[in-house]
Amino acid sequence: MNTAGERAAAMPAERSGELLRIEGLHSGYGPVTVLWGVDLSVREGGITALIGSNGAGKSTLMRTVSGLVPARAGRIFWRGAELRDATPARVLGLGIAHVPEGRRLFGAMSVEENLLMGAYLRRNDAAGVARDLGRVYTIFPKLKERRRQAAGTMSGGEQQMCAIGRGLMSAPRLLMIDELSLGLSPLLVEQLVDALLALNREGLTILVVEQDVVAALEVSGTAYVMDTGRVTQHGESSALLADPAVRRAYLGAFESQGVSTPRSGTIVV
Amino acid sequence: MFLQILVNGVVLGCLYACIAAGFSLVWGVLNVINLMHGSFIVLGSYLAWGAYHSMGVSPWVTIAIAAPLFYLMGYLVQRGVLNRVMAAPVLVTLTLTFGMDLILNNAMILAFKADYRKLILDPPLGTVAWGSVVVPVDRLVATVFALVLTGALYVLLRRTRMGRAIIAVRLDRDAARLMGVDVPVTYAAAFGLGAAMAGCAGVLLALIFPISPLSSIPYLGKAFVVCVLGGLGSVPGAVLGGLVLGLVESFGAMAIGPEHAVTLSFALLIGFLVFRPQGLLGKRGFE
Numbered sequence: 001m002n003t004a005g006e007r008a009a010a011m012p013a014e015r016s017g018e019l020l021r022i023e024g025l026h027s028g029y030g031p032v033t034v035l036w037g038v039d040l041s042v043r044e045g046g047i048t049a050l051i052g053s054n055g056a057g058k059s060t061l062m063r064t065v066s067g068l069v070p071a072r073a074g075r076i077f078w079r080g081a082e083l084r085d086a087t088p089a090r091v092l093g094l095g096i097a098h099v100p101e102g103r104r105l106f107g108a109m110s111v112e113e114n115l116l117m118g119a120y121l122r123r124n125d126a127a128g129v130a131r132d133l134g135r136v137y138t139i140f141p142k143l144k145e146r147r148r149q150a151a152g153t154m155s156g157g158e159q160q161m162c163a164i165g166r167g168l169m170s171a172p173r174l175l176m177i178d179e180l181s182l183g184l185s186p187l188l189v190e191q192l193v194d195a196l197l198a199l200n201r202e203g204l205t206i207l208v209v210e211q212d213v214v215a216a217l218e219v220s221g222t223a224y225v226m227d228t229g230r231v232t233q234h235g236e237s238s239a240l241l242a243d244p245a246v247r248r249a250y251l252g253a254f255e256s257q258g259v260s261t262p263r264s265g266t267i268v269v
Numbered sequence: 270m271f272l273q274i275l276v277n278g279v280v281l282g283c284l285y286a287c288i289a290a291g292f293s294l295v296w297g298v299l300n301v302i303n304l305m306h307g308s309f310i311v312l313g314s315y316l317a318w319g320a321y322h323s324m325g326v327s328p329w330v331t332i333a334i335a336a337p338l339f340y341l342m343g344y345l346v347q348r349g350v351l352n353r354v355m356a357a358p359v360l361v362t363l364t365l366t367f368g369m370d371l372i373l374n375n376a377m378i379l380a381f382k383a384d385y386r387k388l389i390l391d392p393p394l395g396t397v398a399w400g401s402v403v404v405p406v407d408r409l410v411a412t413v414f415a416l417v418l419t420g421a422l423y424v425l426l427r428r429t430r431m432g433r434a435i436i437a438v439r440l441d442r443d444a445a446r447l448m449g450v451d452v453p454v455t456y457a458a459a460f461g462l463g464a465a466m467a468g469c470a471g472v473l474l475a476l477i478f479p480i481s482p483l484s485s486i487p488y489l490g491k492a493f494v495v496c497v498l499g500g501l502g503s504v505p506g507a508v509l510g511g512l513v514l515g516l517v518e519s520f521g522a523m524a525i526g527p528e529h530a531v532t533l534s535f536a537l538l539i540g541f542l543v544f545r546p547q548g549l550l551g552k553r554g555f556e
Contacts, residue, residue, distance in 0.1 A: 068443055089449035104444035106437050117437055121449040123430065170449070
């Protein structure tokens, strides 16, 4: 997919380990501007979390990167090469898969048809698609059991597995997941997180939007805090987790209830 | 007598299903009510008539020519014209196809005159009889072809890459874009398939009904009724709706006279719109 020129341009960025870089990004819908100059960098091989309250622009940021929403100003670089104004098909072809908010499965299609839609662009790679289908079924055995079932009739957790599996079927380098845990039981979230950590260890870079700030900061190496269309804080997740300002803004409720953080051993840096 | 009417109804119903399947696809996937559908059918009939009477090409062969030809025509109409206004309200596309239908229909009147023509196979294929039930062979073959074409559309939508893209765009356009589907191209493919189904149906109908540009409106009306009966946007719905309409017309014509068959089908349309607007199999999602 990559031209020689893109590969050459990508060289310096790859040396620094940076996969995606966003500079001064403005974006929005119709007359409404949602992003007001976002700067963000995603390091290769890591897990980057994007946290912030509702309406902060996290989803819009992902939708702009994947080309669903046109950028108004600023730049997006993928491995050093300009990515802004690329079509969703091109973004996906370059290696960025987007698991959208609300999962957005094709409800009337079977689980397997949904997964194959994820591999829509790999038309000349039947062997690779079959291999990745097997891999998704190994990661999420539930999906194999239900592969003939209409995706819309499954539980929320199974649908999220299917949505992530569909994202993986494009064989991406970067997986962007919008709202991993929304509406799912803690046990299911735990399973999904374990699966993602395993994928990350195999080399998949992950950018995740997550409501559960504690979980997001524990699992990720780097995190960005967004508020009203801007990045207000960023840094190592462990540092943000210890930051009094972040704790007050996002974790106050947990501390006052005396709830201990559940997965303190799984910090990935 | 009962069996004869039943067989007539089923024959008619299969042809109606074939007429409506493409119309339903375009309406369901693109949210475009293609008022040219009836004229596409008539154009297919003229193609069959011209190919047979001037070049001796059998209608069964003409189907294989009509399908790619009409697909290409539909594809180009969608890419060149309709894709420009897909974001506009449905009334805009409706008006646009209405205008293009006027042009196409009047062009056919100029080219072929408004005279009724008939494709007459020579030698005739005769009839088959089972007991008291008699069916002309050409009708029987046309029915089988109508079923095969409708079935082929179903398989194409379910089993091919292009078909899955069409269904994905219908179910969730933005999610389909995230899978890398090119939406304007997929719209054009869906419209092309709708046109191909219309053209092939026209070839089959040329064997049974007289050909005239004036037939386009009744054909369009049938497509409408079948879509409302069966439920919009599914091939099985079109087959079910077609069969119901064929049987109702067939038995209705027997009971209250053939001159009331059209009244009956539109009464059915109104009844369904009032009491069951989603149709018999109506649901979201093209299958």
